[in-house]
Amino acid sequence: MQVSSQQSALAGIKVLDLTRVLAGPWCTQILADLGADVIKIDRPGGGDDPRAWGPPFLKDADGRDTDQATYFTTCNRNKRSVTIDMATLEGQALLRQMAAQSDILVENFKTGGLKQFGLDFDSLHAINPRLVYCSVTGFGHDGPHAMRAGYDLLIQASSGLMSITGQPDGVPGAGPLRVGVALTDLFTGVYASTAILAALEVRHRTGEGQHIDMALLDVGMAVLANQASAFLNTGVIPQRQGNGNPSLAPYQDFPTRDGAMILAIGNNGQFQRFCEAAGRPALASDACFATNTLRVEHREALLVEMHAVTRSRTTAEWIALLEHRAVPCGPVNDIAQAFDDPQVKARKLAVSLPRDAGDGIAAISGVASPLRLSATPPVLRYAPPALGQHTDEVLRELGMPASQIAELRSARVI
Incomplete structure (x- = not known):
């Protein structure tokens, strides 16, 4: 990954990011790393929940803990943060204005949750027919569980992934286990970015955007991979085998x-x-x-x-x-040994980005994008942003005068 202003793969693509937590933000960070201009919409006063999911917390220049959790930095690099209260009519109007000028919108509200704000696909498609609109939910937009909230742990359990992870019965410590990272969240983000890029290619041909319905459950079932194929074709339920492989030995x-x-x-x-x-x-x-x-x-x-x-x-x-x-x-x-590995160092997988947000945090470290494009590699532009760090900047780009920005701030819309 290069720190550069060179032309990137998604240069000129604007993304309105209404996502929170991990699956949606992971998707939009992939697009941001590839050069898209991603505007992350945060709640005024608090922002995305993972900003407070600590410890561990980011440290200031003196090595003291701040109130900003490292969790948030996982998936919000290369984005600009704008605080808008979408519960207000003014905030909704502002978001619609931003959507009208965007190529992509990604959201992970509950099914139907954005309709009350006029920010659902049908409403925004009428304003901007070219908009590629990606929804990320736990269980999808149809079926008996469509209204349920979905978190990675629930999906790892309900998809069967936990049933094949851990030591087998009869061994000390036996029992289902979650994978050590939020695997279905992360895979959903990857699948969602792939679907978005496919929809952009369709738009090149037709001029029309479309709606993408991404569900953590669907992805959780898909990444069962050979274990799902084995069951569907034999009827035999896979069991936990510790670190062993059901089809290979040793x-x-x-x-x-x-x-x-x-x-x-x-x-x-x-x-x-x-x-x-x-x-x-x-x-x-x-x-x-x-x-x-x-x-x-x-x-x-x-x-x-x-x-x-x-x-x-x-x-x-x-x-x-x-x-x-x-x-x-x-x-x-x-993990410390992994980052000390000479191959990891040679691939420059640990990266650091400076941040000047006036909060005492000089730089934020993370893992480089694994996408290696020879002509248009991912670029580092912004550290994970402080809450509302780019609000004024982005609103000025919309053509809003300073006086109107001040009025919106006074009314707590931003």
């Missing part, structure tokens, strides 16, 4: 002399090379282990053999032994 964590490592062996050739490097070539030709299907069938016996072998060396020794033999192997890092 493909999990293994104990080493000083900790643990990951082996991700995906074919018979890799297994054969592992066995040769480990000094156990006969394992690869054993009648129980000669093919992946046999290794999965005899998984427990294979693990007994593997554990005896992998404990003979340290993690670093195994990596040094296997990495030049094309056997996928690696450490089990904590």
Whole structure:
């Protein structure tokens, strides 16, 4: 990711961001990283809830905690913050004016929640037929659960994802677990940005925008991937297997002399090379282990053999032994170790952006966009904004005089 003013992939695209929490903001941050001008609408006085979801909190120049949570910075880089009270008629009119000049609107209110404000798709499509309007909800805009609020944890549970995550029954610590990050929120953001870019391409051909209905539940079911396919085609309900893979073996964590490592062996050739490097070539030709299907069938016996072998060396020794033999192997890092990895450093995945919002926070760090476009790479422009940091700037761009901005502020519309 470059700090640059060069022409970016979505230069000239304006996004009105009415999203909150994570799924919607993750989507709009992807668009912002690609160069779109994303205007984030915050509630006056409080803003997006994750601004206060701490600890941990951002620190000021003296190393003291502020009242701004690090959670918010996760998904609001490259955006400009404008505070508008959409419960007021003046605020609604202002948002409609902004929507009339936007290419994309993304919102994650409950089904029907924006209709009362005249900010639903039908109302805004009448004003701006070119508008691509993306709604993000927990359960979608139809069906018996359409009116339910949806949060990632609920979707991880209801989609079945938690039922296949964690240690198997009979093992200490057994039971369903959530994934360590809000996976369905994040995937929904990625899917939503993909759908928006597809809708923009359709607009190039037809001149018309459209409505996109993104649901966390739909995405949660989709990312079950091979586990869903296995159930739908066999009727067998997948079970928790810890770090094991239901279709591959050996493909999990293994104990080493000083900790643990990951082996991700995906074919018979890799297994054969592992066995040769480990000094156990006969394992690869054993009648129980000669093919992946046999290794999965005899998984427990294979693990007994593997554990005896992998404990003979340290993690670093195994990596040094296997990495030049094309056997996928690696450490089990904590997050600090991951950011210290030389490959992570080489890819410049930790980034920092200066912020001058008068609140004592000099810079905010985050993770670079993983999108690597050779001609139009993502660019760094703005740190995650302070609440209302760009209100006056954006309203001036709408052609609003300073006197009117002052009146709106006095009336607490902004």
